[in-house]
Amino acid sequence: MSTPTADWLRLDQQICFSLNAASRAFGGVYRVILKDLGLTYPQYLVMLVLWEHGELPVKKLGEHLRLDSGTLSPLLKRLEAAGLVRRERSTRDERSVQVRLTEEGAALRGRALEVPRRIAAATGFDLDEIRELRARLDRLTTALDAAAAEEEAGR
Amino acid sequence: MSTPTADWLRLDQQICFSLNAASRAFGGVYRVILKDLGLTYPQYLVMLVLWEHGELPVKKLGEHLRLDSGTLSPLLKRLEAAGLVRRERSTRDERSVQVRLTEEGAALRGRALEVPRRIAAATGFDLDEIRELRARLDRLTTALDAAAAEEEAGR
DNA sequence: CACAATTAAATTGCACGCAACTAAATAGCG
DNA sequence: CGCTATTTAGTTGCGTGCAATTTAATTGTG
Numbered sequence: 001m002s003t004p005t006a007d008w009l010r011l012d013q014q015i016c017f018s019l020n021a022a023s024r025a026f027g028g029v030y031r032v033i034l035k036d037l038g039l040t041y042p043q044y045l046v047m048l049v050l051w052e053h054g055e056l057p058v059k060k061l062g063e064h065l066r067l068d069s070g071t072l073s074p075l076l077k078r079l080e081a082a083g084l085v086r087r088e089r090s091t092r093d094e095r096s097v098q099v100r101l102t103e104e105g106a107a108l109r110g111r112a113l114e115v116p117r118r119i120a121a122a123t124g125f126d127l128d129e130i131r132e133l134r135a136r137l138d139r140l141t142t143a144l145d146a147a148a149a150e151e152e153a154g155r
Numbered sequence: 156m157s158t159p160t161a162d163w164l165r166l167d168q169q170i171c172f173s174l175n176a177a178s179r180a181f182g183g184v185y186r187v188i189l190k191d192l193g194l195t196y197p198q199y200l201v202m203l204v205l206w207e208h209g210e211l212p213v214k215k216l217g218e219h220l221r222l223d224s225g226t227l228s229p230l231l232k233r234l235e236a237a238g239l240v241r242r243e244r245s246t247r248d249e250r251s252v253q254v255r256l257t258e259e260g261a262a263l264r265g266r267a268l269e270v271p272r273r274i275a276a277a278t279g280f281d282l283d284e285i286r287e288l289r290a291r292l293d294r295l296t297t298a299l300d301a302a303a304a305e306e307e308a309g310r
Numbered sequence: 311c312a313c314a315a316t317t318a319a320a321t322t323g324c325a326c327g328c329a330a331c332t333a334a335a336t337a338g339c340g
Numbered sequence: 341c342g343c344t345a346t347t348t349a350g351t352t353g354c355g356t357g358c359a360a361t362t363t364a365a366t367t368g369t370g
Contacts (some may be wrong), residue, residue: 004240006259009264013203015278015288016185018296021293022295023174025295025299026174028328029299030304031328043356045172067356068359069318076320094318095317095365096318097316097320116163119170122298122302123299136197138173140177140279140288141173141180144181145183148186151187198325214347224348225329225352229326230325249335249348251349
């Protein structure tokens with residue numbers, strides 16, 4: 001009744017691999033849709049956070065996005081070069097850098113409003129299904145993060 | 156009763172973002188677990204395909220993995236440098252390059268057998284749940300690919 | 311107050327992932 | 341058969357992701 005050990009290597013492929021494939025397929029759709037806005041997918045995620053929260057230090061931005069300064073610093077530099085964002089050393093704490101939208105960056109939000117609808121349509125999922133998938137994925141992420149920390153500590 | 160348009164930009168974040176986060180969280184767990192084997196996560200995926208199918212041309216490998224030669228060529232070069240794989244021009248069709256396991260590469264499979272169990276444990280999901288998630292993700296990928304092709308053609 | 315520990319960004323180095331292009335070989339068509 | 345179109349890998353260039361290190365500023369402690 002149980003699965004032969006040798007087959008685990010195939011089964012295994014299907015979990016991680018499906019997720020990986022779905023993530024990249026999403027990237028493909030976003031790439032097409034975001035081309036008009038001149039944004040990459042990760043840049044779009046940064047803009048989403050800024051549109052929602054306004055001004056933020058790099059650290060907070062990273063917490064929202066699960067990214068560190070190694071990724072964000074060059075990305076933000078590109079957004080700044082594109083005129084969408086300004087970066088300013090905080091005067092209160094000179095270690096931190098505040099990221100804020102320029103007028104142009106704030107204005108881009110208007111053109112981005114249609115993106116979610118087009119993405120949702122591309123998935124072919126209804127809202128409930130999306131919600132459930134999201135909940136499951138978030139649970140998965142939490143579990144994986146905990147496990148990674150444990151593995152790292154354990155060895 | 157319906158969601159305000161402005162909120163779509165937040166809702167949107169949750170679909171693509173959850174997937175992205177889960178995918179990277181997976182990467183984190185794999186990174187820790189695969190360190191012993193000296194493989195990165197994409198390299199592990201390549202090895203999985205080779206363990207299952209034996210010898211393959213780069214093209215077929217790419218079809219299994221959804222990757223093109225732009226990604227595979229340098230990756231395979233690294234696997235070859237690590238002594239896990241050999242690449243040989245096919246004599247039948249000299250455009251194609253056959254990728255085959257070395258003895259060392261084949262032997263690595265033994266040490267990889269425990270990986271899936273550790274990954275499955277890290278997810279905290281049971282087999283049925285994994286299966287269902289996988290099915291959903293595959294459906295999502297198919298829909299997204301179709302939509303990307305359509306978007307591209309339509310514009 | 312002085313000084314070690316901590317924190318925030320940035321930088322460096324490496325490995326994808328993908329678009330665009332090149333080079334070489336084969337297939338297919340007139 | 342000859343020539344173009346297609347196919348297969350490889351290369352280049354760019355943008356992440358992430359580990360590791362560096363620099364500068366701040367916190368906390370004796």
